[in-house]
Amino acid sequence: MALDRAANPVMTLSKDGGCHMALRYWLIIVALAFGWGSSFFFNEILLRELGPLWVAAGRVSMGALGCWVWLATRRRIGWVGWPMVGHLFVFGLLQYAVPLTVYPLGQQVITSSAAGIINAMTPIMVVVVSHLWPGGERATVLKSIGVVLGFSGIVLLALPSLGGVAESSPWGLLFTMIAPLCYGLAMNYLRQMDAMDRAALTAWSLALGAMVLVPVALVTEGVPHIQRAETWAALLVIGFVLTAAAFLVLFWLIPRIGGTTASTITFIAPVSSLLLGVLVLKETVLPIQFLGFAVILGGLLFIDGRLFRVWRKDQPNG
Known part of the structure; x- marks a missing residue:
């Protein structure tokens, strides 16, 4: 990330030569993280009146809309060609249709807080x-340790369920x-569409x-009947705010702060799912x-x- 303030107004140089990101961008990161973490809470609200497939279909449909x-307000709608439509179809299944169906299906037998923690495995x-991907990035030693720790954490999360003393089913977990496996596949498949505008890609x-x-959803669960105002509110928030608006904001943010800094969202998102699950859903x-x-x-x-990397940099030279 460049340190030239004229080229990158997000970053400012400190007196010791370091760089700091503007506070407003950190606030956006925190807001996005807490928003996405809360999606599991809204799933629980929706599941009170809708089947899991309609929860997913409603969120994806409103997000697309x-x-x-x-895009229409900015006159950026255009045809992308049939070959690209094929790639977008695969990506849409991996990034949205399948995982956003898996979570409400899973949340019928696991808690929203457990779902939020599992999402951190992405x-x-x-x-x-x-x-494992052909031509993909090989895991370093540090990343390999991270993978082992991640799966160890899932085992610890599931242990109480195996003993019958937790609210979540081990099979559900x-x-x-x-x-998260679908997200991993989607992020690697995304290389097929590197040149495409990210907002159009999402739409x-x-x-x-x-x-x-x-x-x-129509075939398996029939026509949905929504009677509660809280269901409509949850659907509007999870669809328009946490899917459409959140992804558009993220794509606006990444060029300004870099993908590495934006990835800190992953660390924060599970916190909101835990807080809402424990404090609100009990x-x-x-x-x-x-x-x-x-x-x-x-x-x-x-x-x-x-x-x-910071620790190595701070170590005195031998």
């Missing part, structure tokens, strides 16, 4: 898939791991995902599960690597 409206799955892939989910999180969460965060630190 929000993105297309934004960067770990990205490392695993990238290592295992099933929900499909979601197309959400729309194609909705075209799959809505018919499946879910129980046992001490060993908090330990599992801490181990997963430790794994993320190894994968991120920044703390270790």
Whole structure:
């Protein structure tokens, strides 16, 4: 990331020559992280009146609508060609349709806080898939340690369930791991579309995902009947705010702060899912599960690597 303030107004130089990001961008990062972490809480609200497939279909459909409206207001709608539509369809399944269905399905037998912790496995799955992906990035020693810690944390999270003393089913926890695996596949498949505008990519892939989910939801769960105002509110928030607006803001933010800094969202998001699950939904999180969460965060630190680079830099030269 460049330190030239004229080229990058986000960064300012401190007196000791270091650089600091403007406070407003950190606030946006925190807001995005807490927003995405709260999506598991809103899933719980929606599941009181909707089937899990309609929860996913509603979120993806509203997210697509929000993105297309934004593109239309900026006259950025255009045809991308059939080959690209094929890539977008695959990406839409991996990034949106499948994982956003897996979470509400899983949350029928696991808590929202457990779902939020499992979602934190996404960067770990990205490392695993990238290592195995043809032409992908090979895992370093630090990243390999992070992967081991991540899966160890999931084991700690599931242990109380195996003993029958936790609210989440161990099979539900295992099933929900499909979601971060899909994200790992999607992030590697994204290389097929590197040149495409990210806002347009999101709009197309959400729309194609909705075209799959809505018919499946109609066939399997019938026509939804929403009677509660809280269901409509949760659907509007999770669709327009946490899907359409949040991704558009993220794509606006990344060129300004860099992808590495934006990745700190992963560290913060599980905190809001835990807080809302425990304080609002009255879910129980046992001490060993908090330990599992801490181990997963430790794994993320190894994968991120920044703390270790800073530590090496601060070591005196021999």
